[in-house]
Amino acid sequence: MPQGTAITNMVPTVGGGAVITYTIAPSLPSGITINATTGIVSGTLTSTQTGSQTYSVTATNTGGSATATITLVFNSAPTDIALSSSSIAENNAANATIGTLSSTDPDTGDTHTYTLVSGAGSTDNAAFNISGNNLRATAALDFETKSSYSIRIRTTDAGGLTFDKVFTVSVTNVNETPTNITSSQTAIFEGNATGATVGNLSSTDPDAGDTHNYTLVSGAGSTDNASFSISGNQLKAAAVLNFKTKNSYSIRIRTTDAGGLSFEKVFSITVLESPFATGTGNLPGSQQITAASNDVTISKGYSSNLDVTGKDLVSYRWSPAIGLSATNIANPIASPSETTRYTVTVTNNLGLSTVVYVTVNVIEDYNLTPNNVITPNGDGVNDTWVIGNLNTYPDNTVQLFDKAGRMLYQVKGYQNDWAGMLNGNLLQEGAYYYVIRIGNKGFIKKGFINIIRE
Numbered sequence: 001m002p003q004g005t006a007i008t009n010m011v012p013t014v015g016g017g018a019v020i021t022y023t024i025a026p027s028l029p030s031g032i033t034i035n036a037t038t039g040i041v042s043g044t045l046t047s048t049q050t051g052s053q054t055y056s057v058t059a060t061n062t063g064g065s066a067t068a069t070i071t072l073v074f075n076s077a078p079t080d081i082a083l084s085s086s087s088i089a090e091n092n093a094a095n096a097t098i099g100t101l102s103s104t105d106p107d108t109g110d111t112h113t114y115t116l117v118s119g120a121g122s123t124d125n126a127a128f129n130i131s132g133n134n135l136r137a138t139a140a141l142d143f144e145t146k147s148s149y150s151i152r153i154r155t156t157d158a159g160g161l162t163f164d165k166v167f168t169v170s171v172t173n174v175n176e177t178p179t180n181i182t183s184s185q186t187a188i189f190e191g192n193a194t195g196a197t198v199g200n201l202s203s204t205d206p207d208a209g210d211t212h213n214y215t216l217v218s219g220a221g222s223t224d225n226a227s228f229s230i231s232g233n234q235l236k237a238a239a240v241l242n243f244k245t246k247n248s249y250s251i252r253i254r255t256t257d258a259g260g261l262s263f264e265k266v267f268s269i270t271v272l273e274s275p276f277a278t279g280t281g282n283l284p285g286s287q288q289i290t291a292a293s294n295d296v297t298i299s300k301g302y303s304s305n306l307d308v309t310g311k312d313l314v315s316y317r318w319s320p321a322i323g324l325s326a327t328n329i330a331n332p333i334a335s336p337s338e339t340t341r342y343t344v345t346v347t348n349n350l351g352l353s354t355v356v357y358v359t360v361n362v363i364e365d366y367n368l369t370p371n372n373v374i375t376p377n378g379d380g381v382n383d384t385w386v387i388g389n390l391n392t393y394p395d396n397t398v399q400l401f402d403k404a405g406r407m408l409y410q411v412k413g414y415q416n417d418w419a420g421m422l423n424g425n426l427l428q429e430g431a432y433y434y435v436i437r438i439g440n441k442g443f444i445k446k447g448f449i450n451i452i453r454e
Helices: none
Strands: 021-025 032-034 041-043 052-061 064-073 080-083 087-089 096-104 112-116 128-131 134-137 148-157 162-172 180-183 187-189 197-204 212-216 228-231 234-237 248-257 262-272 276-282 289-293 295-299 307-309 313-319 340-348 353-363 396-401 407-412 430-438 443-451
Touching (some): 021 032, 087 096, 096 148, 197 248, 228 248, 276 340, 276 353
Parallel strands (some): 087 162, 295 353
Antiparallel strands (some): 021 052, 032 041, 052 064, 080 096, 096 134, 128 134, 180 197, 197 234, 212 248, 248 262, 276 289, 396 407
16 A cells, blocks of 8 residues: 555445444554444555554444454655665676665565666666666776766666666776877988987877876887987987988887886888088189089179079078078078078978088189170160179279370279260270279289270
8 A cells, every 4th residue: 555545445344233333443544544334444545654554343233243354555665776886997898787776665675676767867878777686887888988977767666666866877997008109200301410309209098198108119110229219208319310321210119108008019210311502603713603512612792502402392491691692492592791601491391300501612812804895885785894793892993094004094992884985085996904903902903995886
């Protein structure tokens, strides 16, 4: 007889004379009554009762009385559900038991069945199942994916009364083996410094936030371990590498997590041929260009065509910028006023950078190239006498003489502007003798210039 449920009327069967009155002992619980005239027991139980109770019903008439017994069996709803354990380690087997369910019930000895039911808190019911009184994980759970689940469980007693409760099931983390190692770079330019970094190592690990230690270990693929070292998470070259000697190395690296689990991987390290920077020069006192090299000589006032060559280069950074036509191209023109060592940092399509050098030696050889003809007719071609590279030596003196040795023209700091004039008058066609002096250093250049009028 559950609380709050109307009982089926209990009607007495009587033999003999008419019953005058019915009585019952002990008293019925709240909500249940006996009709003193008819003897019918009826009503709805309104109080909490447990177990069973036997009652004596006495029927009385004029001839005397008779007594019979009835037994009422009471059933109260469960009041709580307990779970022996509400956590499970990740990577469990399918249908692994999480904990054992038990019920609190006023009815001692009552039996219970358990089910997962919908309602508030049942969000993750699908990930679990119940077998008997065991709560189980249907499939393997992963801490990193989801570490807390909400489920709703119902206990039903033998009389059909129920109680629902929401549980939080926690998934605990288990140290898992790293699954991969990567290096930010697996190539290096030859000619590296000892201890130069090849790349930064990192690990793939199911355990987010785990820390890792890296070591070079023996095993398949560890042939060239001795040529490298590891500091922290940096893979370094332990020696100067040379492309022509060996351009590919095989090493074996182990990553070990904080819990001691490890993973190993073989890497192939490529040695790249270094780019090469060159420049052109000229023969002293001449305009003749010399072969390109990384150590060239030019006359003061002349230029060197620089160039850097290499495979898959994508960017350039020249330094110092002084005397350069550009600093971010492969082939700038260098016009330094003094000997300069140019540095160029080059980067390839892998993001690798290296530095190469070219030295441009500047000599003060007074390498002047005077024109030997002027045609001052106003056509814009050879209208004035041009002395090539004279602007490099501003402390100059230029003199012109006729055939008789008379000085016709003299100027200090000549600007390539003489147009065959003397005192505002045109000189006659013919050959004239020139003398060029530079400062007080004793340099003198002599020759002839011809005036031709067309």
